[in-house]
Amino acid sequence: MSAQGPSSDPAFRRRIVLTSLAGLAIAGAVGAFEHHAHNRPPRKQPDGQYRKLKLIWPHSDTAPVLAVAYQKGFFARYSLDVESVSTPQNGNEALDALAAGKADYAVAPALTWLPRLYGGLPASLILGIQPGTFRLLVRRGANITRLDQLVGRTVAMPDKNAADKFFFAIMMRRKGINAMGGITWTDMPADKMVDSARARTIDAVVAHDPLAWQLLNGHADLFSELVGSNTGHYADRTSLILGASKAALDTDPDAATALTLALRDAAKWANQHRDEAATLVADDSADVSTDAMRAMLHHQPAISPVTGHALREQMAQYCDELQLIGLLPDTEAASAIARRSTRNVLNG
Structure with missing residues (x-):
């Protein structure tokens, strides 16, 4: 930026x-x-x-x-x-x-x-x-297809106090998942996320556009979008x-x-x-x-x-x-x- x-x-x-x-x-x-x-x-x-x-x-x-x-x-x-x-x-x-x-x-x-x-x-x-424009991107090969499978995993975010983390923690809490305590959240600069995902030291990324869009579309071989705020009732808020x-x-x-x-x-x-x-x-x-x-x-x-x-x-x-x-x-x-x-x- x-x-x-x-x-x-x-x-x-x-x-x-x-x-x-x-x-x-x-x-x-x-x-x-x-x-x-x-x-x-x-x-x-x-x-x-x-x-x-x-x-x-x-x-x-x-x-x-x-x-x-x-x-x-x-x-x-x-x-x-x-x-x-x-x-x-x-x-x-x-x-x-x-x-x-x-x-x-x-x-x-x-x-x-x-x-x-x-x-x-x-x-x-x-x-x-x-x-x-929040997106939760999971690393391909991490075998994560549901939110509850993130428990015990390492999830990177651009800022520990960012709304990205809070948004998905709320989404998961509504499904009975304690994301605040059950996930290993790691603060990580954006330019380190791709290398960390390739090294398999992180399993997912929470971010918002344009960063999330760039990660998803610039590295389609590495990330897929699990859930986000761009559809459903979240898109209207x-x-x-x-x-x-x-x-x-x-x-x-x-x-x-x-x-x-x-x-x-x-x-x-x-x-x-x-x-x-x-x-x-x-x-x-x-x-x-x-x-x-x-x-x-x-x-x-x-x-x-x-x-x-x-x-x-x-x-x-x-x-x-x-x-x-x-x-x-x-x-x-x-x-x-x-x-x-x-x-x-x-x-x-």
């Missing part, structure tokens, strides 16, 4: 400036899109004031919704100049940066956000951007969440409204124009080709943004699941934790 987010690249910044200057020219096209995309306009609209915001987003250089927001003028339409701050390697690093005041807004998986919020991180969840610091929400709530609307609109556009979204990402990423990004996006769930009551309900479901695997205490109702963790910035 690139070490810098989209807005840190000079050429990318020039494109952002050109996009902003062309805002009036594209307003009609964006307006036409919104006419079809928004059956019911939000109660609250931003005040149109120009704002500079700092956003932290793991692997921002391979995020289709963010690329669309920049390059198709959705940030410009809401008078936003958004700076992507560094490139954290995972959601926990993004939330560490938010806690340190390096940005006012952060994107991370719901399964990463919720334990941190319960632990006192001063922030609120305001937009579900898209579903998760949001996972990648935008949150705002309490300070930002208290100081300038209209900024959160504008950013939510910009990313919501960009997410809907990206879902309807996946091939073009893939091209926008590939143009600014040395790690993913256009063809690979297109294929990946067409094998992922619909990019469906979620706000308000729907977001709170889905977070309550996640809270209940985190309680199942011991990452949230069961002394408080999941619905209460979700209500405290979310805010509807579109409700005027």
Whole structure:
């Protein structure tokens, strides 16, 4: 992955400036899109004031919704100049940066956000951007065809605190399998996973796209996908969440409204124009080709943004699941934790 987010690249910044200057020219096209995309306009609209915001987003250089927001003028339409701050390697690093005041807004998986919020991180969840893309890949020849056969095996993950592990631990817990204690989880850099699988020192990998997609399709002789979040009811649930610091929400709530609307609109556009979204990402990423990004996006769930009551309900479901695997205490109702963790910035 690139070490810098989209807005840190000079050429990318020039494109952002050109996009902003062309805002009036594209307003009609964006307006036409919104006419079809928004059956019911939000109660609250931003005040149109120009704002500079700092956003932290793991692997921002391979995020289709963010690329669309920049390059198709959705940030410009809401008078936003958004700076992507560094490139954290995972959601926990993004939330560490938010806690340190390096940005006012952060994107991370719901399964990463919720334990941190319960632990006192001063922030609120305001937009579900898209579903998760978690994949559990098993090593061919390991004779693993069912989830219960992972007990006692060694499973690699890019980060011990990653949502990848939590997602599959929850899936297995619902089947009566203690994945948190019954599996040997090993933290492993992505570039070591292939060699470790070939050496048979690991039996499986949990990861999310684009890494999981690259492992699966670049090494089809080595890995097969056992289960994932791209089908069934998991495909309908949001996972990648935008949150705002309490300070930002208290100081300038209209900024959160504008950013939510910009990313919501960009997410809907990206879902309807996946091939073009893939091209926008590939143009600014040395790690993913256009063809690979297109294929990946067409094998992922619909990019469906979620706000308000729907977001709170889905977070309550996640809270209940985190309680199942011991990452949230069961002394408080999941619905209460979700209500405290979310805010509807579109409700005027």
